[in-house]
Amino acid sequence: MSYQDRNQDSVSMEESRSSRRSAILMGGAALAGLALGKAAFAQSATVTDADILNFALNLEFLEAQFYTIATTGMTLDQAGIPTKGGNGTAGGAVTVKQNAKVTFTTPLLQKFAAEVAMDEQNHVKFLQAQLGASAVAQPPIDLMNSFNALAQAAGLGATFDPFASETNFLLGAFIFEDVGVTAYQGAAGLISDKTYLDKAVGIHNVEAYHAASIRTRIFQAGEAAQSASQAIAATRARLDGTGTGDVGVGVMSGASTIVDNDDNALTFSRTTSQVLNIVYGGGPAGTGGAFYPKAMTGNIK
Numbered sequence: 001m002s003y004q005d006r007n008q009d010s011v012s013m014e015e016s017r018s019s020r021r022s023a024i025l026m027g028g029a030a031l032a033g034l035a036l037g038k039a040a041f042a043q044s045a046t047v048t049d050a051d052i053l054n055f056a057l058n059l060e061f062l063e064a065q066f067y068t069i070a071t072t073g074m075t076l077d078q079a080g081i082p083t084k085g086g087n088g089t090a091g092g093a094v095t096v097k098q099n100a101k102v103t104f105t106t107p108l109l110q111k112f113a114a115e116v117a118m119d120e121q122n123h124v125k126f127l128q129a130q131l132g133a134s135a136v137a138q139p140p141i142d143l144m145n146s147f148n149a150l151a152q153a154a155g156l157g158a159t160f161d162p163f164a165s166e167t168n169f170l171l172g173a174f175i176f177e178d179v180g181v182t183a184y185q186g187a188a189g190l191i192s193d194k195t196y197l198d199k200a201v202g203i204h205n206v207e208a209y210h211a212a213s214i215r216t217r218i219f220q221a222g223e224a225a226q227s228a229s230q231a232i233a234a235t236r237a238r239l240d241g242t243g244t245g246d247v248g249v250g251v252m253s254g255a256s257t258i259v260d261n262d263d264n265a266l267t268f269s270r271t272t273s274q275v276l277n278i279v280y281g282g283g284p285a286g287t288g289g290a291f292y293p294k295a296m297t298g299n300i301k
Helices: 013-021 026-040 047-072 107-134 143-156 167-188 194-221 223-241 272-279
Strands: none
Touching: 013 272, 026 107, 026 272, 047 107, 047 167, 047 194, 047 272, 107 167, 107 194, 143 194, 167 194, 167 272
């Protein structure tokens, strides 16, 4: 798919921002989001900090694979970063097209992509080290059929190749970074060990840097890329159940929407269930789909 093949009837940015503002207007609503997150985590009798960190590790595997393949043409294992579990369980395979390395034509973007790849690799290694023997193995990850399904759901055409061009790469990255920011935001209040909380907030902040940088570059890419991001954001909102709780990149009331926030200039949070609905493409919990065709590994899946 070319990102220009977009659905002109996607939810308007004004409607999306207005709806989200009414849903996440005050600090109390943010606290309510954390309460929902707690319920979503309760997929076993006792949910531990390790369960939460392993959920984060699953997301970091996905991001690290995407950026590493895009910048080097190699998977994490090929790049020397193990994906096995702390108990020695082998990591799952990655489904991706051959020769997936992006042909960057903008040197500064290439350097930025390499930086993000390194950051995501370090997130994987850091979480693995923190979890030790409790670290889960990478689940099977799909970076091909998943994007095609998302493109169809967003009305962007039958297929989408995030490795085909610089703009497609940015749109692919846009999916992951925005979801990652809201996932860490939702998890922050659920971690018991404040040492872990400090580290999780540190990862969240880096993901927010990434998201802002990517959204800035989509804004600079022009109206076609902005429109595609809006269609993707609307699809994420439908998948997470909020309907219109997400905003793509563009212009509203004479200002850009590079920063995705509410009336209080706060990021919004997603529960684990909402995150799973997006990355599974609406597939059933525990079964998976889309980016995780056989579900995540660990207790939260």
